[in-house]
Amino acid sequence: MLNAKNHIIPLTDYSISFIHSLEDIQAWLGSRNYTRIAVLVDENTRQHCWPLLEPFLDSPLLIEIPTGEAYKNLETCQYIWAQMLEGGLDRGSVLLNLGGGVVGDMGGFCAQTYMRGIDFVQIPTTLLAQVDASIGGKLGVDFQHYKNMVGLFADPEAVFIHLPFLETLPHRQLVSGYAEVVKHALIGDAGLWEELQSQPDPATVDWDKILPRAIMVKKRIVEADPLEKGLRQVLNFGHTVGHAIETWGLSQGLDVLHGEAVAAGMIAEIRLSHQHAGLPEGEMNRIVTFLEKGFPSMPIAPEVDLWSIMRKDKKNRGGQIRMALLEAVGRAKAIMVKPGAGLGE
Ligand SMILES: NC(=O)c1ccc[n+]([C@@H]2O[C@H](COP(=O)([O-])OP(=O)(O)OC[C@H]3O[C@@H](n4cnc5c(N)ncnc54)[C@H](O)[C@@H]3O)[C@@H](O)[C@H]2O)c1
Ligand SMILES: [Zn+2]
Known part of the structure; x- marks a missing residue:
């Protein structure tokens, strides 16, 4: 037993x-x-x-x-x-x-x-x-x-x-995994997000308490959509821009961990969430500040066109890019976004 x-x-x-x-x-x-x-x-x-x-x-x-x-x-x-x-x-x-x-x-x-x-x-x-x-x-x-x-x-x-x-586990790997914990809170558990805000360093988090809650978010989503037909796309929050950053990093020979790219991707997609999905400005600022403090920044020059990397993704239709964005903390949905500015400051 x-x-x-x-x-x-x-x-x-x-x-x-x-x-x-x-x-x-x-x-x-x-x-x-x-x-x-x-x-x-x-x-x-x-x-x-x-x-x-x-x-x-x-x-x-x-x-x-x-x-x-x-x-x-x-x-x-x-x-x-x-x-x-x-x-x-x-x-x-x-x-x-x-x-x-x-x-x-x-x-x-x-x-x-x-x-x-x-x-x-x-x-x-x-x-x-x-x-x-x-x-x-x-x-x-x-x-x-x-x-x-x-x-x-x-x-x-x-x-x-x-x-x-x-x-x-090396601290850098812990930080990389923490990006997915934060992602789960942002897309599905506003209360968990409130708790994480006071804990920017994953080395001091009480995982016994936090991990089951973060896992519950993914459990609920995959059980509702086991074969990724729809709802499960919300798990991609931070990943559309994040994957573009990973692809760019690879082309530059940089050593970028998945979670590091996702954290940077979430910063960009939080701004897009404000522009396209109604995420209030105050929430946007709080989340961006937390992510900028807790995760390494990506050395992406302004002329790097992440949109053109995203456009090549097979999931896109008619020039628009499908992204999971936040309507509010704890609530995400998939939205088609027209490529354009708005990824940076
Ligand atoms: N199936 C899914 O839904 C899903 C979701 C997210 C990611 N992934 C996949 O997961 C992979 C990334 O996972 P990852 O970040 O765990 O990478 P990983 O398996 O490469 O592990 C990261 C590093 O940590 C080391 N390591 C593992 N456990 C350790 C420990 N306890 N102590 C010391 N070192 C340890 C590994 O040897 C490795 O060097 C990618 O291939 C990604 O595609 C799959
Ligand atoms: Zn991921």
Whole structure:
């Protein structure tokens, strides 16, 4: 049985459990009778997270992949599938993804395609993966320089969130994940936003209290729109401009983390929310001040045309750009915006 003190968020087909001890994973596995257990790690989670989990598993197959988005591709999948095959994983086996969003997205994809699908479990070890990537069932890898181009939707058997994993996460990664926490508050929980305002530094946030609330926002949205037909677009708040910043950063050879680009994207989209969606000016100013204080600014020269990068996005129609904007704090909706000025000061 899982520890009764654990906070559990039930979803339609599985649960997200906040566990204080990794022994709870052992107990859960014991109730499932898997033929073989495999664990996917990257170089960092092997070093920092695997030693905490290892004592609770009985000689699992450990599969280690190199760290980073650059390895989130089909070549790495081939390596993972080969290891699964060599390690004797059959249809009754389970893959535990112990890592950030890269390990979770790719491990889930490999599990769901190996032998037409074996069970997988998400054990997210970054803030970004805990609040965002491990929820909602999107799995996949990058292909020919397009992010997440090949993949599928599938739910894990369980998600286990163990906050002590965050203790070894580099501060910059913590800040990057915090952008998605702030995003969830802004699009879906005005009360949470009020609490976050007094906490610009994620290193001092009480995650036991804050994380379940931020996850609830995503849970509500993905359950209402599991296959991204409509409502789920509000999760893209900050991401239309954010992706353009990531693309531009890549073209400049800059090292820009996803959450850093999203934070800068939110600043731009907050201003657009005031112009196009009725977000009051006072709210706009409060949010921009918070984001400018808490997140690194992007060195984007004024002549860089983010609009032209956004125009190339496949989701756009008739020259207009689809964006999720805020009507009020806690309420977002998708709007078609005409490209123009208004991204900067
Ligand atoms: N499926 C979804 O809905 C969804 C949503 C958002 C993002 N994503 C995907 O998630 C990925 C980004 O996730 P991420 O930011 O977690 O990246 P990541 O998996 O690359 O992890 C970031 C870095 O932290 C390291 N790390 C992880 N846990 C650690 C720990 N506890 N201690 C020390 N180091 C640790 C990793 O090795 C890596 O270097 C992207 O590929 C993105 O496409 C998916
Ligand atoms: Zn994101």
